[in-house]
Amino acid sequence: xxxxxLPDIAARKGPRYIAIAQKIADAIEDxxxxxxxxxxxxxxxxxxxxxxxxTVTRAYAEAERMGxxxxxxxxxxxxxxxxGTPATFFPNPSDHEGPxxxxxxxxxxxxxxxxxxxxxxxxxxxxxxxxxxxLMRYAPRSGLxxxxxxxxxxxxxxxxxxxxxxxxxxAGSQHALAVCLAALAKPGDTLLTETLTWGGIKALAGIYxxxxxxxxxxxxxxxxxxxxxxxxxxxxxVVYLNPTLHNPTTVIMPDRRRREIxxxxxRHGVFIIEDDIYGPLLDPPATPIAAHxxxxxxxxxxxxxxxxxxxxxxxxxxxxRLVATLTTTLRxxxxxxxxxxxxxxxxxxxxxxxxxxxxAERGEIRARQAIAKRLLRDADIETRSESxxxxxSLPEPWRADEFVAAARIEGVNVxxxxxxxxxxxxxxxxxxxxxxxxxxxTALEKGLGILAGLLAGAPASRAVAF
Numbered sequence: 001x002x003x004x005x006l007p008d009i010a011a012r013k014g015p016r017y018i019a020i021a022q023k024i025a026d027a028i029e030d031x032x033x034x035x036x037x038x039x040x041x042x043x044x045x046x047x048x049x050x051x052x053x054x055t056v057t058r059a060y061a062e063a064e065r066m067g068x069x070x071x072x073x074x075x076x077x078x079x080x081x082x083x084g085t086p087a088t089f090f091p092n093p094s095d096h097e098g099p100x101x102x103x104x105x106x107x108x109x110x111x112x113x114x115x116x117x118x119x120x121x122x123x124x125x126x127x128x129x130x131x132x133x134x135l136m137r138y139a140p141r142s143g144l145x146x147x148x149x150x151x152x153x154x155x156x157x158x159x160x161x162x163x164x165x166x167x168x169x170x171a172g173s174q175h176a177l178a179v180c181l182a183a184l185a186k187p188g189d190t191l192l193t194e195t196l197t198w199g200g201i202k203a204l205a206g207i208y209x210x211x212x213x214x215x216x217x218x219x220x221x222x223x224x225x226x227x228x229x230x231x232x233x234x235x236x237x238v239v240y241l242n243p244t245l246h247n248p249t250t251v252i253m254p255d256r257r258r259r260e261i262x263x264x265x266x267r268h269g270v271f272i273i274e275d276d277i278y279g280p281l282l283d284p285p286a287t288p289i290a291a292h293x294x295x296x297x298x299x300x301x302x303x304x305x306x307x308x309x310x311x312x313x314x315x316x317x318x319x320x321r322l323v324a325t326l327t328t329t330l331r332x333x334x335x336x337x338x339x340x341x342x343x344x345x346x347x348x349x350x351x352x353x354x355x356x357x358x359x360a361e362r363g364e365i366r367a368r369q370a371i372a373k374r375l376l377r378d379a380d381i382e383t384r385s386e387s388x389x390x391x392x393s394l395p396e397p398w399r400a401d402e403f404v405a406a407a408r409i410e411g412v413n414v415x416x417x418x419x420x421x422x423x424x425x426x427x428x429x430x431x432x433x434x435x436x437x438x439x440x441x442t443a444l445e446k447g448l449g450i451l452a453g454l455l456a457g458a459p460a461s462r463a464v465a466f
Contacts, residue, residue, distance in 0.1 A: 003033065003037045003038060003039065003040070004040075005027065005032070005033055005037070005039065005040065006040075006045075006048055006049070007019075007020055007023035007024070007027070007049075008023075009023060009049065016049075016051050016055050016059075017055045017056070017058035017059040017062065018059075018062065019059075020045075020049070020051075020055070020056065020059035020063075021059045021060075021062040021063045024039075024059070024063045024068055024069065025063065025068055028068055028079055033079050034079065035079055035080070036078055036079060037078065037079045038075075038076045038077065038078050039060070039069065039076065039077045039078070039079070041076065042056045042057055042060065043056075052102055052409075052410075052411040053410065053411045054102030054103050054410065054411015054412060054447075055102065055411065057103060057411060057443065057446050057447075058102070058103060058438075058439070058443065060077055061438070061439050061440055061442055061443035061446075062439055064440070064442060067080065068080060071442065102408065102411040102412055102413050103411055103412045103413065103438055103443060103446065103447040103450075104413055104434070104437040104438060105412055105413055105414050105433050105434050105435070105437070105438065105444075105447050105448075105451075106413040106414050106415045106432070106434060106437075107413075107434055107437040108247065108305075108388050108389055108432075108434045108436065108437070109309065109388075109434070109436050109437040110304070110305050110306065110308070110309070110361050110388060110436050111361065111364045111365075111368075111436045112307070112308040112309075112357070112361065113360045113361065113363075113364050114353075114356060114357045114360040114361075115307060115308035115310075115357055118348065118353050118356075118357060119308075119344070122344050122347055122348070122353070123344075125347075126340075126343070126344075131343070134339075135339045135340045135343050136339075136340070137339070138335070138336060139336045139337075139339045139342075140336075141327045141328075141330055141331045141335075141336060142167075142168040142169065142323070142327045142330065143167075143168060143169030143336070143337060143339075143342060144169075144339060144342065144343075145164065146346060147169050147339070147342040147343065147345075147346045148164040148165075148167040148168070148169060148315075149164040149167075149346075150345065150346035150349040150350055151164070151167045151169060151301070151315035151317075151346075151349075152164040152167045152315075152317070153349055153350070154301060154303075154315060154349050154354065155167070155299065155301050155315060155317055157280075157285070158276065158279050158280065158285045158287075158288060158301060159285055159286070159287035159288060159291055160287075160288045160290060160291050160299055160317060161291065162299075162317045163317075165320075165323075166317055166318055166319070166320055166323055167315055167316070167317050168315070168316045168318070168323070168326055168327060168330055169313065169314075169315060169336075169337040169342050170313075170314045170315070170316055170330060170334070170337050171312050171313070171314075171334050171337045171338065172302065172304060172309075172312040172313065172314050173275065173277050173300055173302030173304060173314040174200055174204075175312075175314070175333065175334055175337075176300045176302070176314045176315070176316045177200070177201060177204060177240075177273065177275060177300060178204050178333060179316065179326055179329045179330050179333060180273045180298050180300065180316065180318075180326065181201075181204055181205065181208060181210065181238070181240075181273065182208060182329050182333070183322065183325045183326050183329045184237070184238045184271050184273070184298075184322075185208065185210050185237070185238050186208075186210075187208060187209035187210065188209065188210075188211070189210050189211070189236065189237070189238070190210070190211045190212070190213050190235055190236035191205050191210050191211065191212050191213070191236060191238055191239070191240055192213050192215055192227070192230055192235065192236040192238065192239040192240070192270075193212055193213070193214055193215070193239065193240045193241075193422045194214060194215060194217045194221065194222050194241070194242075194246070194422065195214040195215065195216055195217055195421070195422055195425045196214070196217070196246075196248060196249060196417065196420040196421060196422065196425075196427075197212075197214065197240065197242070197247075197420060197422045198242055198247045198248075198275070198420065199419050199420060201240050201275075202422065211423070212422050212423050213230070213235060213236055213422065213423055214421070214422025214423050214425040215227060215230055215239075217249075217251070219251065220251065220253055220254055220257045221241075221243055221246060221251050221252075221253035221257055222239075222241060222243075222253070222257075222261060224257065224260040224261060224264060227239065227261060227264050227265075227270075228264050228268075231264055231265070231267075231268035231270050232268065236270070237269065237270055237271060238270065238271045238272075238273060239265070239270055239271070239272055239273070240273045240275065241253075241261070241272060241273070241274055241275065241289065242274075242275045242276075242277070242278075243258060243274065243276070243286070243288075243289055244276055244278050244279045244282060244285075244286050245278035245279075245281060245282070245384060245386065245387045245388075247277075247278070247389065247420075247432075248389065248391055248415070248417070248420045248432040249382060249391045250382050250383045250384050250387045250389065250390065250391055251382075252282070252286060252384065253286070253289075255286065255287055258286070258287065258288075258289045258292060259292050261289055262289050262290075262291075262292030262293035262297065263292070263293075265293050265296045265297070266293050266295055266296055269296065270296060271296050271297075271298060272289055272290065272293055272296055272297045272298065273298050273300065274288055274289050274290050274297060274298065274299050274300060275300050275302075276288055276299060276300060276301055276302070277300070277302040277304065277305055278305055278386075278387070278388070279301070280301075280305070280306045280358050281305065281306065281358070281361065281362055281365065281386045281387070281388070282386055283362065283386075290317065294319065295319055296319065297319070298316060298317070298318045298319075298322070299316070299317040299318075300314060300315070300316055301314060301315045301316075301317070302314040303345055303354070305361070305388060306354070306357055306358040306361050307345060307348060307354055307357050307358075308357075311341050311344060311345055312337075312338070312341060313337060313338075313341050313342050313344075313345040362386060364436075365385070365386060365387065365388060365435070365436070366385050366386075367441060368435040368436065368441060368444055369383065369384075369385050369387070369390075369435065371435075371441060371444055371445055371448065372390055372433070372435060372444075372448055375445065375448040375449055375451075375452050376390075376392070376448060376451070376452055376455075378452075378455075378456075379392060379395075379452070379455055380392070380393040380394075380395065381393070381433075388434060388435055388436045389432050389433060389434045389435060390432075390433050390435070391430060391431075391432060391433075392414075392430060392431050392432075392433050392451075393428065393429070393430045394429045394430060394431065394455075395455065397458060397459065398429060398455075398458075398459055399429055399459070400416035400417050400418060400427065400428075400429050400430060400431055401416055401418070402459040403416075403431055403454065403459070404416045404431060406454055406459060407450065407451060407454060410450045410453075410454070411450070412447045412450045412451060414431045414432065414433050414434075414451070415431060415432045415434075416430075416431055417429070417430040417431065417432075419432075420432070433448075433451065
């Protein structure tokens, strides 16, 4: 029988779904929600609390992750028998970003299934070591030698003949890209990108007062003829590329195209900033463009999509003549990457933990991709089994902004193509859907099910302007 349980969350601070999940835990502990009690439906509880259905969905998913409740298809959600101490309550990684925002299919976060366990072990090892004093001091601008050696090892795994002396440690990929862009371009310059590009690089270019010019792309990524024309016309001397599991389209640039792009860059003296944040998710990896452009390729190897975004460590490999300039820029922007975090990443690379975390992430992505392909089997999607996101082209008469708004009303967040349009490029009627940020596969199923329902319908009648 369904309980009339109604939590009082008015005094709770932070996201409302966390408040509801914690109230479930409290009610089970004090006996007001006994074993076997059936919780209110998502819609009923949302209506009575004055929150979105997505808020309750996230709350129930979090409580299920804690081992407190379980859902049964066709019957509802019930309080489980608790054996021993319930799972510790941990907020979702995105909680700090603001108030309740529904199911986050708009954030390209990894699930990082092994990271927490690995981190606990490594922190224990560090606590017993004699290196803590050294790791709390200032490090060389480009990073400690052993950290740079580990970074070069990580990049060699990706197919780049990396040298530790040409490797810099940065405070994450965003910082690495900021360092590269600041070192290579000045206010008023033009940064070349694909027509659709990652929003983070657009934000950086805006801060540096650099113009962004999108170039046409096809099913293999940036078109060589468009890049050649831009290089000949001297439109821009720096190009930003995300050739592996491209954000947002999931394109993987084939090796033949990578060689063509590298040859054009070398021939015309255009620097390539290659963002390979998703590269480690491929097995085997795709050889970087920078491997074919030794004089003009800057390779950024991040760890946030495989080892966990909280570590904030990335590596930059650059032509020798640029290392000093990049190092000076790194010092000006962050002094140094945190040696403690770099030490953790270096240890993980050397002892195999990094590879184990990457394998685990691949496995979780494949499972989530299977869910997406099942629930969106009738939709027009572009994706890869290794991709943390998919690209959903919308059917008539949906517009991207209308679909995003309709999904938000239902408690699901996705990102419209406009967010990725470079410069004044026309955005297609499409959305990016991320699979990793929601806490578990059950929550993902609910979110994707809502999107599938929207796709099967039509947008609400539009207001007519006279």
